[in-house]
Amino acid sequence: MKIAQITDLHIGLEGQETFNIDVRDNFLLILGEVVYSQPDLIVLTGDLCFDQGEVEIYHWIKEKLDNTDIPYLVLPGNHDNPQMMMEIFEIDYSHGDEEIYFAKKLAKTTALFLDNSKARHSDNQKKWLKRQLHQADKNILVFMHYPPAKCGVSFMDKNYALQDMKDLQKLFHKYEKNIYLFCGHYHTEKIIHLDNLHIAITPATYFQINPYQEEFEVDTYQIGFRLIELSKSRCMSKVRYIEGKKLNP
């Protein structure tokens, strides 16, 4: 099974200033590459909106995704509004709290989709996660926005790290299972292995952040997505890049 992960679109409202980057075209260019790769599923791991959740932006993204005829799933990031997303993307919502989290079987493997758009997870979500991890087989896929660890990316680790990463790590390490976790948020490409937890950070379709600087600095305007190949016994992935687009070059 092939899964394409797209993250950190940061689409603005029509005409909104997005630092001279053509965020809508960037997303469409990546979506074109994704369609060409013929995945079985597309997963968007948050920051669909530039700054905050906007109905118009979600409708625009939904229309583009619907046009691909490829099944897709969406998760919120810290620049999204989960409630708005549930309504517009018609996400089945049954946990009784304002978070989007659910489990699915992908190629007979348990895949968990988490909501940390508030930079942390509710106690309810953590209880649910614990149950899911306990019940799942040996290999587990996880999709979420924030990486659940410090990643050696100075600016992001210092200012925008997940607040309850220790709780999450404790849960992921509790069971002797292989966890393949795919996230975004850091606007860079990175793989981190913490025992049984394998974290893959996927680059944004907006721009990438210099991972080596203490202060914010753009690393590159190349944009990317991750293609995940999942079989019964293994999970492999690679990132593909293309040139991003400026509004006024």
Ligand SMILES: [Fe+2]
């Ligand atoms: Fe982002």
